Amino acid sequence: xxxxxxxxxxxxxxLNFVALGVTRVRxxxxxxxxxxxxxxxxxxxxxxxxAPRRVIMVGFMVVLKGIAIPRLLLHAMRxxxxxxxxxxxxxxxxxxxxxxxxxxxxxxxxxxLPLADxxxxxxxxxxxxxxxxxxxxILTTRTTAIVQVLGYLVLENGVFxxxxxxxxxxxxxxxxxxxxxxxxxxxVMGIIVHHISREAPGAGPDVSAxxxx
Amino acid sequence: MLYALVxxxxxxxxxxxxxxGDRIRPRLLPxxxxxxxxxxxxxxxxxxxxxxxxxxxxxxxxxxxGRLFLVWLNVFFLITMLxxxxxxxxxxxxxxxxxxxNLFLVQAMMTLVTLAHHLGLLWVxxxxxxxxxxxxxxxxxxxxxxxxxxxxxxIGSVGIALxxxxxFFLAYARLSAGLEPSLLFDDLVREAHGLSVTWLHAxxxxxxxxxxxxxxxAPVHTWKPDAYGEAPGLAGAILAGAVSSCAFLAIxxxxxxxxxxxDAGFAAEMFVFAGLFSIAIAxxxxxxxxxxxxxxxxxxxxxxxxxxxxxxxxxxxxxGALLHLINHGLAKGVLFLSxxxxxxxxxxxxxxxxxxxxxxxxxSAALFLAGFFAIAGSPPFGPFTSELxxxxxxxxQGRMIVLLLAILGVAVVFVGxxxxxxxxVQGEPPCAPDRSHFREHAAVLAPAAIFLALVLGLGLVIPDxxxxxxxxxxxxxxxxx
Numbered sequence: 001x002x003x004x005x006x007x008x009x010x011x012x013x014x015l016n017f018v019a020l021g022v023t024r025v026r027x028x029x030x031x032x033x034x035x036x037x038x039x040x041x042x043x044x045x046x047x048x049x050x051a052p053r054r055v056i057m058v059g060f061m062v063v064l065k066g067i068a069i070p071r072l073l074l075h076a077m078r079x080x081x082x083x084x085x086x087x088x089x090x091x092x093x094x095x096x097x098x099x100x101x102x103x104x105x106x107x108x109x110x111x112x113l114p115l116a117d118x119x120x121x122x123x124x125x126x127x128x129x130x131x132x133x134x135x136x137x138i139l140t141t142r143t144t145a146i147v148q149v150l151g152y153l154v155l156e157n158g159v160f161x162x163x164x165x166x167x168x169x170x171x172x173x174x175x176x177x178x179x180x181x182x183x184x185x186x187x188v189m190g191i192i193v194h195h196i197s198r199e200a201p202g203a204g205p206d207v208s209a210x211x212x213x
Numbered sequence: 214m215l216y217a218l219v220x221x222x223x224x225x226x227x228x229x230x231x232x233x234g235d236r237i238r239p240r241l242l243p244x245x246x247x248x249x250x251x252x253x254x255x256x257x258x259x260x261x262x263x264x265x266x267x268x269x270x271x272x273x274x275x276x277x278x279g280r281l282f283l284v285w286l287n288v289f290f291l292i293t294m295l296x297x298x299x300x301x302x303x304x305x306x307x308x309x310x311x312x313x314x315n316l317f318l319v320q321a322m323m324t325l326v327t328l329a330h331h332l333g334l335l336w337v338x339x340x341x342x343x344x345x346x347x348x349x350x351x352x353x354x355x356x357x358x359x360x361x362x363x364x365x366x367x368i369g370s371v372g373i374a375l376x377x378x379x380x381f382f383l384a385y386a387r388l389s390a391g392l393e394p395s396l397l398f399d400d401l402v403r404e405a406h407g408l409s410v411t412w413l414h415a416x417x418x419x420x421x422x423x424x425x426x427x428x429x430x431a432p433v434h435t436w437k438p439d440a441y442g443e444a445p446g447l448a449g450a451i452l453a454g455a456v457s458s459c460a461f462l463a464i465x466x467x468x469x470x471x472x473x474x475x476d477a478g479f480a481a482e483m484f485v486f487a488g489l490f491s492i493a494i495a496x497x498x499x500x501x502x503x504x505x506x507x508x509x510x511x512x513x514x515x516x517x518x519x520x521x522x523x524x525x526x527x528x529x530x531x532x533g534a535l536l537h538l539i540n541h542g543l544a545k546g547v548l549f550l551s552x553x554x555x556x557x558x559x560x561x562x563x564x565x566x567x568x569x570x571x572x573x574x575x576x577s578a579a580l581f582l583a584g585f586f587a588i589a590g591s592p593p594f595g596p597f598t599s600e601l602x603x604x605x606x607x608x609x610q611g612r613m614i615v616l617l618l619a620i621l622g623v624a625v626v627f628v629g630x631x632x633x634x635x636x637x638v639q640g641e642p643p644c645a646p647d648r649s650h651f652r653e654h655a656a657v658l659a660p661a662a663i664f665l666a667l668v669l670g671l672g673l674v675i676p677d678x679x680x681x682x683x684x685x686x687x688x689x690x691x692x693x694x
Contacts (some may be wrong), residue, residue: 053493114411115389118392139371148367156374159378165381165388166381166388175333178333178377181337181341185343189366189370192351192363196359
């Protein structure tokens with residue numbers, strides 16, 4: 001394990017708070033994209049073995065999570081005329097407090113879990129649980145369809161973070177299948193977001209919110 | 214051979230996507246479904262009694278549990294696809310390329326679920342069923358179907374994401390115990406005794422919530438009324454009878470691991486609680502529901518509750534739960550296909566706006582009424598037998614409170630549904646029903662009639678081959694001696 005692994009994990013946590021605290025959709029997209037890139041870097045560094053297969057997979061993950069999906073969402077945003085600012089059910093301060101509470105509980109909870117010896121001193125498990133929690137908070141407190149997709153992506157990032165501990169158990173085929181399913185899922189969601197806006201042309205996020213509720 | 218079971222429907226999906234005309238494409242559906250059923254029966258017939266040879270390094274295997282689900286899903290899919298040409302001919306206003314291709318994709322992914330012995334692959338197949346069914350829900354292309362598709366996608370995807378985390382927890386349960394992490398089902402079962410109990414429990418809880426979302430257990434059932442309500446009857450039948458079965462199989466796989474770890478007591482109690490809670494929520498919701506398809510969704514929540522309750526009780530109730538899975542699917546086939554006809558003829562699915570169906574659509578209304586009695590557990594239909602087996606096991610174990618709560622819930626659902634169903638079939642038709650040029654004919658009645666004949670037949674006698682499949686599958690879920 002490299003010493004700066006936890007620094008990368010802390011950056012993932014920081015990005016959770018960015019996603020919770022900002023109200024501009026583009027900023028949330030950027031933080032989710034940055035999280036995707038960080039997950040790729042973590043996948044490179046978490047295990048000593050740097051087999052070509054692993055490097056290809058990491059490249060695929062970075063391209064998908066850091067570039068393709070964010071671009072797809074920004075394209076859907078432009079096409080659907082979604083306004084840049086959201087009005088969450090729970091304001092930024094409330095969301096941040098909820099995120100901080102979840103992160104603190106994740107840290108405490110992970111401390112009680114029977115972790116493998118080499119992972120006891122790492123922050124990967126609590127950060128993974130905190131990121132899943134952040135995704136759930138975004139999903140339940142934002143009523144705009146496109147931000148709900150972003151919440152889902154944050155949640156997925158949390159799941160992926162945990163999955164990094166098990167890279168040897170995840171054969172390439174399954175890993176690619178999971179990523180492909182994620183991309184297809186977001187692609188289909190992007191199409192639905194587009195249709196939501198077409199059903200009520202010119203309307204802002206509240207209309208998509210109404211449709212999503 | 215196992216590869217072929219997945220590749221044939223995938224090839225049919227490609228063929229349906231490439232086929233030129235909206236009139237030709239629906240005819241491929243029963244043909245493809247029949248070919249797949251024949252292939253599946255031949256695979257089982259030609260395999261060694263202990264199962265077909267594993268493929269893909271043990272990732273694909275046809276064991277006793279998989280055999281039951283593979284046969285069931287393909288029989289159900291074929292009968293449902295017999296309805297498709299008649300239905301899609303009546304919907305010539307809509308292009309059906311995506312609809313037909315996705316039906317085959319769903320079939321391929323459901324087959325993969327039955328064969329998957331790697332939890333990662335199982336997850337990929339389950340998530341793919343969600344993605345492939347989403348366009349089926351949006352077939353009507355209106356605001357309500359859009360909302361239903363959105364809810365289905367988002368809630369389903371979140372549930373499935375939690376199931377992935379649960380699968381990782383299972384692999385970590387090995388790592389934490391000093392074993393090599395693995396998501397291979399057979400590795401997990403073989404060395405289940407060494408799994409970390411904490412991680413195993415956490416994994417089970419997440420997998421129950423995750424796959425339970427797809428199954429439609431309360432309280433994670435909230436997508437179901439919208440999805441079932443807005444999907445065409447054909448797609449509703451696929452969701453209720455087939456996709457739910459896949460989610461149930463995924464949960465049973467996890468239960469098998471708990472059994473092997475000799476830690477099934479925890480899982481069984483969670484099943485009993487989730488089952489009773491689902492029945493209670495269905496009972497509380499169905500009484501107010503006047504939309505016939507949404508009513509069927511709540512009925513489905515009730516029956517999914519009965520399934521997990523049966524498995525949680527154990528003993529003979531496991532056999533009862535597996536039999537009930539089939540009985541429920543058959544009865545829902547009758548109800549969704551006949552409800553689809555009623556909806557098309559009236560242009561509404563609200564009891565009150567839809568009345569006197571027995572006069573307007575005697576065939577569909579009679580099937581709808583008979584389907585209601587079947588799903589309500591009335592003798593001599595199959596659900597009566599399977600519910601009796603589950604109730605008998607609860608009584609045998611002396612779990613009278615569980616039994617009473619379940620019976621009370623089932624009775625409330627029966628009364629609640631009966632108001633809506635009787636309003637629809639009885640009385641006078643509205644003055645000027647919007648019949649939308651829809652006329653009953655054999656193509657849209659026969660598949661529902663076949664479902665009804667089968668659910669009636671299973672209530673009268675369980676044929677030996679079906680009984681053998683059920684007994685073998687139930688044995689796979691019993692504690693290892």
